[in-house]
Amino acid sequence: MSLHSFQQGPSQGIEANSIRSIGEATFIMLPTPEEVAVVAAMKLGQFIKDDPAGVLGLATGGTMVEPYRVLVELISSQSLKVDELTTFNLDEYYPISVENEASYRSYMNTHLFIPARFPLTPANGAQWGKTYVPYCPSEGDIEDFCDEYERAIIAAGGVGLQLLGIGENGHIGFNEPGSSADSITRIVPLDPSTRAANARFFSTPEEVPTHAITMGLSTIMASEEVLLVATGHKKIDAIKHAFFSPPTPEIPASILQHHSKVTVIIDEEIGKALPFK
Numbered sequence: 001m002s003l004h005s006f007q008q009g010p011s012q013g014i015e016a017n018s019i020r021s022i023g024e025a026t027f028i029m030l031p032t033p034e035e036v037a038v039v040a041a042m043k044l045g046q047f048i049k050d051d052p053a054g055v056l057g058l059a060t061g062g063t064m065v066e067p068y069r070v071l072v073e074l075i076s077s078q079s080l081k082v083d084e085l086t087t088f089n090l091d092e093y094y095p096i097s098v099e100n101e102a103s104y105r106s107y108m109n110t111h112l113f114i115p116a117r118f119p120l121t122p123a124n125g126a127q128w129g130k131t132y133v134p135y136c137p138s139e140g141d142i143e144d145f146c147d148e149y150e151r152a153i154i155a156a157g158g159v160g161l162q163l164l165g166i167g168e169n170g171h172i173g174f175n176e177p178g179s180s181a182d183s184i185t186r187i188v189p190l191d192p193s194t195r196a197a198n199a200r201f202f203s204t205p206e207e208v209p210t211h212a213i214t215m216g217l218s219t220i221m222a223s224e225e226v227l228l229v230a231t232g233h234k235k236i237d238a239i240k241h242a243f244f245s246p247p248t249p250e251i252p253a254s255i256l257q258h259h260s261k262v263t264v265i266i267d268e269e270i271g272k273a274l275p276f277k
């Protein structure tokens with residue numbers, strides 16, 4: 001799998017037997033996390049190429065570092081235009097400073113927006129240029145801020161393609177177990193297991209913020225298309241419960257079984273453990 005096949009379309013070079021359908025979802029299973037990153041980046045790159053003024057939903061986390069690195073390469077080598085693109089990130093810690101390297105604004109600037117030369121006009125709020133991350137600087141306005149974020153997504157025309165990771169507990173964005181199907185952008189307490197999983201990005205576990213602002217499950221379900229990326233054995237159970245058991249609020253990602261256009265890209269470590277028929 002190489003970036004050279006981008007010109008022929010992102011499914012080029014993927015063997016037919018690594019593509020499976022589970023309900024409405026299409027699974028693409030690739031041998032290594034590196035190949036997962038290339039195919040995920042190609043899918044994002046194809047979206048940008050087809051709709052340079054489109055609306056892309058973005059995610060953070062360890063899983064996305066490599067796909068973004070490849071996407072930056074693709075944007076540069078294929079001269080893809082990003083200045084008219086609007087992006088909305090799924091979530092951000094609360095409270096946090098944008099200067100904190102563990103903040104998702106900082107992550108996005110570092111891994112994608114600055115190296116791929118997205119126009120960024122820092123505004124110390126959610127919107128920098130046409131990139132949005134739900135970073136809320138002042139405590140009093142959180143609810144208004146969340147409503148405004150939701151309205152901004154709708155005003156931009158809605159998300160065309162939403163990139164998602166998945167938590168070990170089955171969360172998408174920071175929609176933790178028990179999140180309601182009709183939830184929209186809001187402030188949420190973080191699950192202790194999520195704070196523990198994300199402690200690796202902070203100097204001490206206590207520094208992990210207790211809350212986050214996240215798009216809701218209903219916000220995510222409103223996107224036209226979803227691309228979920230997962231690699232490594234730690235995500236086996238989350239993927240299994242999300243797509244191979246009846247949907248339940250205890251596994252927020254399982255709501256994606258009701259979405260009509262979902263692609264899941266996984267590595268073999270996960271794929272081999274899944275009960276494909």
Ligand code: PGA
Pocket residue numbers: 060061062063064164165166167168171172173
């Ligand atoms: P990770 O996070 O990529 O760091 O595992 C994914 C998530 O929690 O959604």
